[in-house]
Amino acid sequence: xxxxxxxxxxxxxxxxxxxxxxxxxxxxxxxxxxxxxxxxxxxxxxxxxxxxxxxxxxxxxxxxxxxxxxxxxxxxxxxxxxxxxxxxxxxxxxxxxxxxxxxxxxxxxxxxxxxxxxxxxxxxxxxxxxxxxxxxxxxxxxxxxxxxxxxxxxxxxxxxxxxxxxxxxxxxxxxxxxxxxxxxxxxxxxxxxxxxxxxxxxxxxxxxxxxxxxxxxxxxxxxxxxxxxxxxxxxxxxxxxxxxxxxxxxxxxxxxxxxxxxxxxxxxxxxxxxxxxxxxxxxxxxxxxxxxxxxxxxxxxxxxxxxxxxxxxxxxxxxxxxxxxxxxxxxxxxxxxxxxxxxxxxxxxxxxxxxxxxxxxxxxxxxxxxxxxxxxxxxxxxxxxxxxxxxxxxxxxxxxxxxxxxxxxxxxxxxxxxxxxxxxxxxxxxxxx
Amino acid sequence: xxxxxxxxxxxxxxxxxxxxxxxxxxxxxxxxxxxxxxxxxxxxxxxxxxxxxxxxxxxxxxxxxxxxxxxxxxxxxxxxxxxxxxxxxxxxxxxxxxxxxxxxxxxxxxxxxxxxxxxxxxxxxxxxxxxxxxxxxxxxxxxxxxxxxxxxxxxxxxxxxxxxxxxxxxxxxxxxxxxxxxxxxxxxxxxxxxxxxxxxxxxxxxxxxxxxxxxxxxxxxxxxxxxxxxxxxxxxxxxxxxxxxxxxxxxxxxxxxxxxxxxxxxxxxxxxxxxxxxxxxxxxxxxxxxxxxxxxxxxxxxxxxxxxxxxxxxxxxxxxxxxxxxxxxxxxxxxxxxxxxxxxxxxxxxxxxxxxxx
Numbered sequence: 001x002x003x004x005x006x007x008x009x010x011x012x013x014x015x016x017x018x019x020x021x022x023x024x025x026x027x028x029x030x031x032x033x034x035x036x037x038x039x040x041x042x043x044x045x046x047x048x049x050x051x052x053x054x055x056x057x058x059x060x061x062x063x064x065x066x067x068x069x070x071x072x073x074x075x076x077x078x079x080x081x082x083x084x085x086x087x088x089x090x091x092x093x094x095x096x097x098x099x100x101x102x103x104x105x106x107x108x109x110x111x112x113x114x115x116x117x118x119x120x121x122x123x124x125x126x127x128x129x130x131x132x133x134x135x136x137x138x139x140x141x142x143x144x145x146x147x148x149x150x151x152x153x154x155x156x157x158x159x160x161x162x163x164x165x166x167x168x169x170x171x172x173x174x175x176x177x178x179x180x181x182x183x184x185x186x187x188x189x190x191x192x193x194x195x196x197x198x199x200x201x202x203x204x205x206x207x208x209x210x211x212x213x214x215x216x217x218x219x220x221x222x223x224x225x226x227x228x229x230x231x232x233x234x235x236x237x238x239x240x241x242x243x244x245x246x247x248x249x250x251x252x253x254x255x256x257x258x259x260x261x262x263x264x265x266x267x268x269x270x271x272x273x274x275x276x277x278x279x280x281x282x283x284x285x286x287x288x289x290x291x292x293x294x295x296x297x298x299x300x301x302x303x304x305x306x307x308x309x310x311x312x313x314x315x316x317x318x319x320x321x322x323x324x325x326x327x328x329x330x331x332x333x334x335x336x337x338x339x340x341x342x343x344x345x346x347x348x349x350x351x352x353x354x355x356x357x358x359x360x361x362x363x364x365x366x367x368x369x370x371x372x373x374x375x376x377x378x379x380x381x382x383x384x385x386x387x388x389x390x391x392x393x394x395x396x397x398x399x400x401x402x403x404x405x406x407x408x409x410x411x412x413x414x415x416x417x418x419x420x421x422x423x424x425x426x427x428x429x430x431x432x433x
Numbered sequence: 434x435x436x437x438x439x440x441x442x443x444x445x446x447x448x449x450x451x452x453x454x455x456x457x458x459x460x461x462x463x464x465x466x467x468x469x470x471x472x473x474x475x476x477x478x479x480x481x482x483x484x485x486x487x488x489x490x491x492x493x494x495x496x497x498x499x500x501x502x503x504x505x506x507x508x509x510x511x512x513x514x515x516x517x518x519x520x521x522x523x524x525x526x527x528x529x530x531x532x533x534x535x536x537x538x539x540x541x542x543x544x545x546x547x548x549x550x551x552x553x554x555x556x557x558x559x560x561x562x563x564x565x566x567x568x569x570x571x572x573x574x575x576x577x578x579x580x581x582x583x584x585x586x587x588x589x590x591x592x593x594x595x596x597x598x599x600x601x602x603x604x605x606x607x608x609x610x611x612x613x614x615x616x617x618x619x620x621x622x623x624x625x626x627x628x629x630x631x632x633x634x635x636x637x638x639x640x641x642x643x644x645x646x647x648x649x650x651x652x653x654x655x656x657x658x659x660x661x662x663x664x665x666x667x668x669x670x671x672x673x674x675x676x677x678x679x680x681x682x683x684x685x686x687x688x689x690x691x692x693x694x695x696x697x698x699x700x701x702x703x704x705x706x707x708x709x710x711x712x713x714x715x716x717x718x719x720x721x722x723x724x725x726x727x728x729x730x731x732x733x734x735x736x737x738x739x740x741x742x743x744x745x746x747x748x749x750x751x752x753x754x755x756x757x758x759x760x761x762x763x764x765x766x767x768x769x770x771x772x773x774x775x776x777x778x779x780x781x782x783x784x785x786x787x788x789x790x791x
Contacts, residue, residue, distance in 0.1 A: 034748035074747040079696065080488075081751075083689070084732060087483045105595055105691045109611035125593070173582055175593035175693055182592055201582075202695050412592065419529075419589075419599055420610065 024336065025069040026062065026325060028053070029089045030097045036076030038229040041257050041310060042099075046072065047301040048314020051293045052285070056322060058292040063325050064335040070318070077229075079103055086110075094342050095119050095321065101176040109420050111136035117343045119324075121317045122253055122276060126179055129376035130413035131347065135426040138346045140320055141368045141379035142276040144226075145409070146400035147252050148180035150274050152187045153398055154250070154383050155222055163192040168215050170208075170235060171226035173199035180226060180252075182412070183405050190404075196220060205231040212238045225251040233260040236268055246270035246386075253277075253381070258308040261386045269388040276381040277365055278393060279312030284360030289315065309384065309391050316365045323359065324349055347372055351379070366397050372429040378402050436784035452634065469623060474616055482615035483688075484732045490619075490626045491683050493724035496708040497633055497717065498676030503706075504714035505637055506669030507649025508558050512570035514701030515577035516674050517681025519547040521692060522587050524682035525596045528609075529589055536601045536609050537621065540686060544678040550577070551674025558666045562652075574699055581694035595693040598686050609686045618687045625683065629676055634717050636672065645669050646715075677705075711762055713772025722773035726765070731758055 030049060033042040053070040062068050073085035082103035086096060096111075096118045098104045104124040111118055111134075118137045120128070126145045128137040156162055169184060171177030181197065188195040196218055198211050208231075215223060223244065227235055232255045239249055247270035256273025280286065286306070293299045294306070305311050328337045328345030337345070349370045356367060368379035378400055385394035417423040436457050443449040453459040477486055499513050523546035527539040554573040558566050581587060588596050600610030607613040608621060636642055647655035648665045656662055685692045704727065712723025734754050738745050745753075769776040783790070 032747065034746075035751050072747045074751040076751060079689070084484045084735075087480045088736075090479075101593075102595075102693055105593065105597070105693075106689065109597070109690065113611055173594075174695060175595050178592060178594050202698070419597060422600060422612070 025067050026094060026336070027069045027071070027092050028095050028097075028321060028325075029069075029071045029073055029085075029093050031075045031082050031085050031099045031103060032072040033075050033077040033099060034072075035074060036078065038077040040259060041229055041254070042077070044257075044301070044305050044308055044310035045314040045317070047299065047305065048311040048316075049318045050314075051289050051299045051301060052315045052318035052322070054293045054298050055285075055289045058296070058298070059288055063322055064329040066335045068322070068325075075099065075103065079106060082106065090114050090116055094325075094337065094339050097321075098124070101125070101174070101179070105175065108134075108137060112424055116339045117346055119321060119346065121320060122313075123176070125416075126183075127409050127412040127416060129374065129378075130409050131371070131373045131375040132426050132429045133413040133417050133423070134375060135424070135429070136343060138370070138375045140346070140349065140370055140375070141351070141365065141377045142381055142400070143376045143378075144179040144252070145183045145405055146376070146378055146380070146402070147274050148183040148224075149187065149400040149402075149405065150381060150383075150398040151224055151250050151252075152184070152191070153401070154272075154274070154395060156191070157395075159221070165193040165222070166218065166220045167193055167195055168218060168220035168223045169195055169197045169226070170211060170215070170223055171197065171199060172205070172228055172231055173201045176228060177226045182408055184224070186405060186408065200227070200231055200235075205229065206234045208234050208238050211235075212242050212244075215244065216242055222248045222250060225249070225255050227251060227255045232257060233263055236260055236264055236271065239271075240264045240267045247272070250274065250383075253313075256309050256384055256391060258310070258391065261391075266388040268386050271386045272394060273309075273384050273386075273391070274381050274398070275309065275313075275384045275391075276379050277309070277313040277316040278363055278382060278384070279307055279309050279391075280363045281307055283362045283364050285315060285319070285364070286312075288360065307390070312364060316361065319359055319361055319365070320349065320351070323351070323355075346370060347375070349377065351377075372426070436781065436787070438785055452638075466627075469627075474619060477619075479615055482619050485729045487615070487619055487622055487688050489721075489724045489729045490622050491680055491688055492705065492708055492728045493721045494626050494629060494683065495677055495680035495705045496712060496720035496723055497630065498673045498678075498680055499705050500709045500712075500714060500716070500720055501633060501637070501645070501676065502669050502673035503709060504716065505642060505649060506645035506666060506673075507652075508555070508666060508669060509563065509567040510570040510673075511567050511699065511702050511706070512554060512573035512577070513677055513705045514697045514699060515574045516547045516551055516677045517684060517701065517705075518577060518581055518694070518697030519550050519674075520544055520678030520681030521685040521697070522581060522596065523547065523678070524686055525598070526587065528599065528601060532599075532601075536603060536686065537625070540625070540679060540682040543682040544675040547678025547681065548671045548675040551670045551677070552667055555667055555670030555674075558670065559663055571699075574702055578694055578697050581697065593693075595691055596685065597691045598689075609690075611690060622683055622687050625679065629679065630717060633676065637717070641668060641672075649715075707762075711765060711772055713774030716772065716774035718777065719772050719774030722777065726761065726773065727758070730761070734758070 032046045034046060050070055053068045056062060057067045075081040075085055077100050079102040083106050086107055093116060096107055096116050098107050098120060104120050107118060120139045122142055124139045126143045128134045128139045129143055184195055198214055200208055200211055225235055246268055249271050251273040253275045256275055261268045324342060324345035327348050328341040329335055332341045347370055351368050353367050366379040368377035370377045380397055380399040382393045382397060383395035384391040438455050441456055473486060495517060502508050502510050520543045524539050524543035527534055557569040588594055598610050600607055600612045606617055608617055644660050644665045647660055652662055708723035708727050711726060713719030731754050734757060735750055738750055
């Protein structure tokens with residue numbers, strides 16, 4: 001009978017925690033992954049995110065006078081744990097930050113029922129850009145399809161005509177890695193280059209010799225990589241070993257982690273990664289974090305990590321979330337906002353040059369705007385290049401040609417809505433269009 | 434005293450062969466069923482449904498399926514995760530191809546697909562045994578998950594390569610998909626698990642079960658007393674895979690709501706195997722005890738620091754959790770190498786003679 005008493009205890013415990021009252025705070029939990037196979041990339045982002053909110057609490061007493069509680073719920077990047085966290089937090093949370101494509105796919109259909117916005121900065125399901133269909137989901141400031149388009153644009157800028165060129169698309173064989181394929185295929189058709197998709201299975205991430213053998217055989221002009229976690233280090237070391245010209249090797253923003261390139265150092269010089277964030281240590285916000293958080297001993301970070309791309313990205317992610325809270329507070333004239341009000345805030349973000357400067361994020365994020373029908377903002381980004389020691393900006397701000405795949409966004413969003421029928425569209429938004 | 438069997442006389446063969454010849458067992462089961470069917474559903478929160486009640490039942494069912502093959506028929510299998518996947522994908526294809534189909538019927542039918550696949554991969558068991566068979570089922574595991582990734586028809590050419598459960602109604606109530614209520618899903622899962630468990634208890638007590646046990650204990654001896662090893666082994670593969678396939682369909686349709694191929698990787702096979710081993714091979718009750726320990730307990734442990742107000746970070750909780758669960762597994766296996774079910778059997782025997790041990 002002992003196991004039933006356990007279950008009863010569990011039910012009682014769950015009831016007790018579920019019923020706990022919310023104090024005066026803005027509860028923005030984060031489904032963090034500081035453990036598990038992706039922890040190396042997770043930790044700097046999570047530190048950046050947490051430190052930004054700690055800084056706001058220390059410097060300004062929170063947002064609009066209410067402190068921010070950015071509690072973490074550990075998922076280890078596992079979908080099951082992620083759903084467990086989501087269920088645990090959904091009663092009080094203002095926002096869900098799912099942090100993995102798998103968890104996003106699980107939570108996305110529930111948003112219309114639970115009415116909590118999903119905030120997946122630069123990841124998740126690309127058609128989430130369509131705010132008319134995905135009322136509660138935001139992947140600001142830029143999505144995977146934007147990334148694919150910008151990478152091809154950059155190569156076009158370097159090479160001129162792409163007719164007859166060959167691109168290998170090295171990607172994780174997982175929903176995340178397959179995300180940009182529709183846009184890349186469309187671009188290949190338009191611009192006349194040949195696209196060779198090379199999938200890397202989840203269990204071959206660390207040993208990609210077969211994939212790189214294929215790359216050597218195919219002799220592509222460029223390798224475009226959609227990698228994550230251990231896959232990036234695997235690919236970069238393998239590229240060095242097979243003497244692939246690093247300047248023709250371009251990754252998505254999750255493949256631009258300093259630690260992966262530190263492994264190869266000088267030999268990795270020339271490797272590029274598109275990014276919508278840049279770590280600018282001179283930006284006022286970084287100085288404030290240093291002064292109010294790191295020097296006070298309230299952070300888990302270290303000086304080397306703070307200079308990295310991922311830490312800076314974590315700061316930008318929290319800054320966007322913080323700004324959405326502030327916009328919502330102003331609009332509804334209340335400091336303690338509800339998830340529905342935060343949703344409005346996300347929809348009315350205006351990261352103009354002036355606002356970015358006011359927030360102290362100089363040079364860390366490109367300007368963008370969201371609206372009712374545009375939930376991504378399509379900020380564009382910079383091509384970062386590894387110079388042997390750190391990432392530097394290697395291009396001016398690139399802007400995606402959203403028009404060229406807006407039909408694809410609409411049709412994919414419609415398809416999703418159809419297969420999840422009954423799926424409520426955002427009627428207010430459709431009316432204003 | 435509580436468990437005294439004295440005075441319970443059996444006056445007919447029927448009574449002697451009853452599922453629960455001891456009255457207290459029947460009462461205990463009645464109490465458990467009352468909890469499962471009445472008390473939990475009306476007291477549990479959404480969180481308890483989604484993270485404990487539903488997954489424990491589904492994992493227990495998957496372990497039950499594996500236990501028939503490994504515990505009763507003695508054929509070690511490492512392909513459980515993939516067979517669950519076959520059930521899940523079959524169910525997905527059925528409800529998308531035939532939207533009029535009743536979801537419960539689809540879930541029950543999907544088991545037949547995994548049974549077919551299970552039999553096909555069970556054929557090597559006629560020639561090989563033990564660890565060698567485990568390797569053959571491992572091949573099934575890798576081949577099938579590879580197929581889930583590469584065969585785009587299985588996931589309806591979805592760009593993400595994942596399957597998403599549609600909203601399906603039954604008698605005007607949503608039973609699957611995001612619109613479905615947890616309590617509805619819980620009752621469906623509980624219903625299916627109850628029926629399947631009853632079926633398996635009876636199967637393992639009957640001719641088939643005895644044939645399996647004979648095959649497990651010594652197959653040459655079994656053959657000598659006239660047992661057809663081929664039928665014995667292949668029925669074990671078929672019935673086990675059927676149960677596992679249904680568990681897989683429930684896993685995606687009644688619980689997860691969406692699944693990528695990597696959900697069915699070998700980790701899932703191991704998890705189900707651990708549940709079966711820690712619960713007790715060759716027992717039905719053990720699967721439920723094992724599932725509570727492996728699936729339910731970590732969730733409860735995660736809540737403890739928060740409930741007690743201990744300020745430790747959630748990553749630390751996760752690390753501690755892994756250590757505690759690992760230690761508990763080692764502890765239980767030292768205390769009782771034959772699993773939790775055997776531990777309960779010992780406790781029960783002690784209770785029967787308590788307070789006057791002889």
